[in-house]
Amino acid sequence: xxxxxxxxxHRVRRMKLRAKAQTPAPVIPQPRVLTxxxxxxxxxxxPEDPRxxxxxxxxxxxxxxxxxxxFGFQLRAFDLSIGGCRIELIEMVDSGERVIVRxxxxxxxxxxxxxxxxxxxxxxxxxxxxxxxxxxxxRRFTSCAA
Numbered sequence: 001x002x003x004x005x006x007x008x009x010h011r012v013r014r015m016k017l018r019a020k021a022q023t024p025a026p027v028i029p030q031p032r033v034l035t036x037x038x039x040x041x042x043x044x045x046x047p048e049d050p051r052x053x054x055x056x057x058x059x060x061x062x063x064x065x066x067x068x069x070x071f072g073f074q075l076r077a078f079d080l081s082i083g084g085c086r087i088e089l090i091e092m093v094d095s096g097e098r099v100i101v102r103x104x105x106x107x108x109x110x111x112x113x114x115x116x117x118x119x120x121x122x123x124x125x126x127x128x129x130x131x132x133x134x135x136x137x138x139r140r141f142t143s144c145a146a
Contacts, residue, residue: 014092056081059141063087064102065123072102082134084111084124093121101125104140106133 056079065087066072076088085101093099097113101123110126129137 013094056086057138059138061104061141063104066100066102067091067093068098068100072100078120080134080137082131083128084114084122086120086122089116089119089121092116099123103137106137 059077059080061077061080062074063077063085064072065075070091073090075090078086078088093113093116095113095116099111099113101109101111103109109129111123112126113121114124115122
C-alpha cells in the first residue's frame with residue numbers, strides 16, 4: 001500500500017513538471033559567447049551569486065547528457081562552471097536524479113540534477129573540473145565560436 005502511494009505521488013509530481021514545461025517559458029537572454037582566446041576576465045562572467053561555489057561562464061555549446069539506464073541526448077548548455085552547468089532539457093528529469101555528462105574531449109562526468117525549471121535544469125558535477133581543464137574547455141568553446 002505504501003509503495004502504491006509513493007508511485008502515485010511520483011506520477012503526480014511528474015505530471016506537474018510536464019504541465020509546467022509545456023507553459024511558455026520566460027524569454028532567456030542568449031548567452032554571450034567569448035570572442036577572444038585570452039584569459040577569462042570578470043566582465044565575461046555572469047554576476048556573482050552567493051549560493052554558488054564557483055562562477056558561471058556563459059557558453060553556446062552542446063553536451064551529451066544521459067540518464068542512468070537511458071539514452072544519451074545532445075543538449076544545449078547555457079553556462080558552465082567548475083562545479084556544474086545549466087542545460088536545456090529534452091526529456092523530463094527530477095531534482096536529485098543522477099545523470100552522466102559528456103563534455104567535449106573529456107571522460108564522462110557523474111552529475112546530479114539540482115534544480116528543474118520548466119525546460120531548463122541545473123547539474124552539479126560529482127567531481128569538480130580542474131581549473132586548467134576548465135580553462136582549456138573555455139578556449140575550445142571560444143575557438144569553435146570564432
